[in-house]
Amino acid sequence: MDLKRLNYFITIVNNKSYSKAAEKLHISQPSLSNAVKKLEHEVGAPLLERSTRKFALTDAGELLYTRATIMLSQMDIMNKEMKEVIVxxxxxxxxxxxxxxxxxxxxxxxxxxxxxxxxxxxxxxxxxxxxxxxxxxxxxxxxxxxxxxxxxxxxxxxxxYKERLVAVLPQEHPLSKKTTLSLADLEQESFIISTEGFQTRIDIINAFKEEQLKLNIQFEIDRFETAVSLVRNHLGVTIVSENYVMEPIDKTVIRRPIDHPFLERxxxxxxxxxxxxxxxxxxxxxxxxxxxxxxxxx
CATH class of the missing domain: 3.40.190.10 (Periplasmic binding protein-like II)
Incomplete structure (x- = not known):
């Protein structure tokens, strides 16, 4: 079975359009249509429904799309591995x-x-x-x-390895006078937290739930660097990895350990x-x- 035709077919399905697929593949639409017809002849069955306005695959098309996607993905993987072996x-x-x-x-x-x-x-x-x-x-x-x-x-x-999560506060924050913080200390603070999908966010939220405390989330971020920058500008407090703030950051922010067993990753x-x-x-x-x-x- 011709790999180029399979790639053409997959591209049509992914784009749900002959014209968009032809543009992406840098070939003419008639050439693309002709390639699909040859593939159908090789398979011995129609691959695309042609009696409806809505783009749809036949049962044979569904099966070929699933198998061909896996096969071409494996071919791509093999090519990458071969190149790495050579270099x-x-x-x-x-x-x-x-x-x-x-x-x-x-x-x-x-x-x-x-x-x-x-x-x-x-x-x-x-x-x-x-x-x-x-x-x-x-x-x-x-x-x-x-x-x-x-x-x-x-x-x-x-x-x-394991690492603790610690609180980061502005230098002059009232809580900076304490050597160790509790989650209750942070409940009313404007809080900076990772966005959905981050394990650190899950760990922090679970720790607050376990203590039956609420988080006052005001900022959601992707990077610790952004969180610390917001703290530096007195926009809230955050909890980050101890290793991220192990080295001296600067004099505008401080870190404090938190007394809670959940805050470890x-x-x-x-x-x-x-x-x-x-x-x-x-x-x-x-x-x-x-x-x-x-x-x-x-």
Whole structure:
């Protein structure tokens, strides 16, 4: 079965339009229609309903679309793996990360590049659980370092370490006089929290519910950096990873520990179980695991 025709067919279905698909594929609409007719002849059945104004697939079309999508995805994955095998130690490490890794990741990458100086690192922010799964399963990343535990048969989630969540306040805030805070101390404060889909948000909300307290949410953000900036400008208080604010931030904000057992999170290294990875990338992932298995400080 011709792979190009299958790709044409999938593109038509995804766009629900011959004209849009032709534009995306940079071919003429008649050529696209002709390719689909040849594919139907090869299959031995119509793939698209032609008797209605609404775009629809036949039963044969539904089956072919499902199977062809998986097959072409696997072909794309194979091509990526083959390219990585060929380049060996001269490729790139594509790594999803969370904000709090700045205390240890740069040092680990520095040590790694002493052995693999030609490897290029592409680092990007990890958002929701779905974002983690999607980037791994489509091979858009080699690994993710995240505080999300991923429940998927094809993904390994290796626990690296635990870290506490701490409160961040403006320097002159009345609560700054206390060495340790309770959640009740923060109940009436203008609160800055992660948007939907972040594990940190879930942990904070669950902790407040457990204490039967309400959160006064005034800002929702994607990055700890934004949260701290809002605190710095006296727009509220927030709770972030202790490692994000481990190093001195500046004199305009302070951090305080919170007395609550729920406010702790685990950081995981997640990657595809059966994906072939070049030795150079395997070595990097191994170095991450070994860094914490030997109880080295963060």
């Amino acid at each position: 060996g130690g001269k490729g790139e490490v594509v790594l999803g990360i969370i904000d709090s890794l700045k205390t240890w990741l740069p040092k680990l990458i520095y040590n790694y590049k002493q052995s693999y100086p030609a490897m290029v690192f592409k680092l990007f922010d990890v958002l929701s659980v779905e974002h983690v799964k999607q980037t791994l399963q489509t091979y858009k990343s080699h690994a993710i370092i995240t505080n999300q535990l991923i429940y998927e048969e094809d993904i390994d989630s290796i626990p690296l 685990t950081v995981y290294l997640a990657y595809m179980k059966n994906r072939h990875l070049p030795v150079a990338i395997q070595q990097f992932l191994q170095s991450v695991e070994e860094h914490f298995s030997t109880n080295k400080p963060l």
